[in-house]
Amino acid sequence: MSVSFPFSAIVGQDEMKRALLIAAVDARIGGVMVFGDRGTGKSTAVRALAALLPPVRADQAGYQDGTPRSGQVPVPFVDLPLGATEDRVVGALDLERALGAGIKAFEPGLLARANGGFLYIDEVNLLEDHIVDLLLDVAASGENVVEREGLSVRHPARFVLVGSGNPEEGELRPQLLDRFGLSVEVRTPQDLDQRVEILKRCDAFERSPAAFVEHWAADERATLASIARGRAGLPTVALPDAVLAFASRLCIAVGADGLRGELTLMRAARALAALEAVSEVTQAHVATIAPMALRHRLRRNVLDETGSTARILRALEEVAG
């Protein structure tokens, strides 16, 4: 396996990094959608995070066929290529074993491999519709049901869905968008020094990956420690009623569709508090999370083209003030 660019070495893009860390702390938040231009480090960040995370228990990751497993495996990270066929995604009959031994066996697909880890779709807006349907179903139920080719298999498929795409190249279906808990918009940093720093680090990494990773090892360990702390502290983080009310008022003010926005807002705020190792969620946490939890759930007004982020910030001011 090739070495990943260290997560801590990514310059800027704080919102994206924060969203990914939150998703790593609490997988129930339901994935992250990253919107942005090409060459802004979207894929780099996602791959880096997966490489950073600690191993998980083998009985909670990958394809579970019912046999007990022990030990630990690396966090699954599965790339869903745009042209993937249904067979590859949901799994199919294992040809080798069927032909060789005459056994009707299930060959797990990408969904099974992603169980317990990350399913990453680059250019998700270009994904074929029938694959999107399939993903929506599995992402909602956390279980993949295969009824084809004489097979009848069901297995857990719980994963953090991470998508990235460029909205200019095709709209995302609202149903799919809604599945993503958080969404972030990334832009190229406009600060010249930052850009130089990016170039410097990318170049250093490309020239000698091992040395570069070594150089960043301490920072990676610190990031990892904060994730572990966040996960451990998550159940005990308190969520005061006043903050809950604030979150609800905010959702009403921006007119977010459905209740999923509120739920995500609450969960993500709690995860953020856990990540920062504080014991209680505050309004500030909610305010930090609000843009990424709500921006893709706003009903689009054809004539009001104020950006979603601006609308949320405006609502935040109103509700807080």
Added chain:
Amino acid sequence: MSGRAAGAPDPLADALIAARLCAADPGLGGIALRGGGELRDAVIAALRSHLPADAPLWRVPVHVDDDRLFGGLDLVATLAQGRAVQRAGLFVEAAGGVLVLAMADRLSDAVAGRIVAAMDGGGVGRALVVALDDGDGPDECPPAALLERLAFRIDLHDAKPVAAMQGGEDFGDAGTPQTPDAVLATLVATAAALGIETARAPLFALRAARAAARCAGRDAIGDEDLMLAARLVLAPRATRLPAEQPDDSPPPEPQPPDAPPPDAGDRDQPDGETRPLDDVVLEAALAALPKDVLAQIAAGGVRRGRTRASRGAGERRRSPARGRPVGVRPGVPGGGQRLSLIDTLRAAAPWQRLRRTADSASRVLVRRDDLRIRRFETRAESVTIFVVDASGSAALSRLAEAKGAVELLLADSYVQRAQVALIAFRGSGATVLLPPTRSLARARRSLAELPGGGGTPLAAGLRAAIDVADAARVRGQTPFVVLLTDGRANIAADGRAVRSVAAADASAAATALGRAGIAAAFLDISARPGPEGAALAAAMQARYLPLPRADAVRMHAAVRAVQPA
């Protein structure tokens, strides 16, 4: 040295240098060659000659199937051996060599997406990609995702074959050259000045400069390497000119050529050069800007992705029964779905030995699960929506000509079996005179009855156009809006005659139309086209056609030229 930078270099010579650099550093991804005919072969041959003798070279036709490109089941071998035999895709076979994508401008975004994923997967023996672009005009170009990952794009249209032979000089090959910090700063500053957002561009430029220094046997990246990199890598990606950008794009740190950032110019001033390095490099890039890019930048247009530009010709839709084939999926024929025989056989092939029993030994056994159905892609029917300004300011002098032009366009639409709709705005609001129809007679009549005079409620007209266009989309049609106006709105959306509010409303409506991704053309029919029209057209992301004194026939010709085929 500075004398050479000013003159425009020959594209073919550049292409040959690019080929040399790619061979030196495969991390550069490859080259996109636009036009050029046989000259491209010279470039490919040069690239091949710089690689090791056993490096593979594959030409990929545009209709390559996915199996061949990315690997899949080998039908013949599978049948013969009675077990699933996988065949490696071209990407694996071409590792370490060159993959030539013919007619890259026709590549679908989905195939390009997979090629790009294979390129990003990198690491294990990646192939250099040469994308041959036969596109004509700015809208026909290879998918942006692919171009993004090729360091070089060279337009060979103006190349002279005479210069062909002198590009392949033998360079030495020293070790990895050193990279002074100033080099990084210079490349980043140049990229920023040219409005290049992606972080890949400066990275490619750096690799190119380093490869150039290595080929020339220098132990550090020199000015000439930087200028070369700026010319070959950064210039083709430019989206704006450095001096005149402040208002239309948002960078907080504009980069006027006279004032390089303090940290870039003064760190390292090589050999008594009086001008800062940034300027020299930027100038080299500017000198190499292709003409059409300059024209586009001058017109205020930023180049957009291909998907955006090509909308309109009837967007692509999946269709079960007709159109261009786009692959197969498992399923049972019927209900308009047609069987794909070959793919069904391919699906059945691995099973034959298993399924074969004594009594059926001679037949190919196909089961229900093997069935594959074809999928096609068609062009949706298009609806041309005419939005005609019938207000006093526009109408009195020009309405007759506009009507004439619309009538000619109606006739075209009729010939193409497309539908037309007609919206007029005057006085205090807009009226849909004619909902989408194919009836030429009805369209003519409602046009003839269109009265003129009154205020210009441009916002109302645009909103009506958005409504009609949205409705058309819901029916699966592709709308194309043709707006004929002088752009001088004076009636607000709520009917008040306040000019400033009216202009703001019109601008908001135009932006909404642009954001909705509705293809449009803006015909400015005022006697003296002002900046309002151009600004509105930009907001609509529409083609802007100022036609101050055009008659009906010329207006018609102009719209025909921009109308999606």
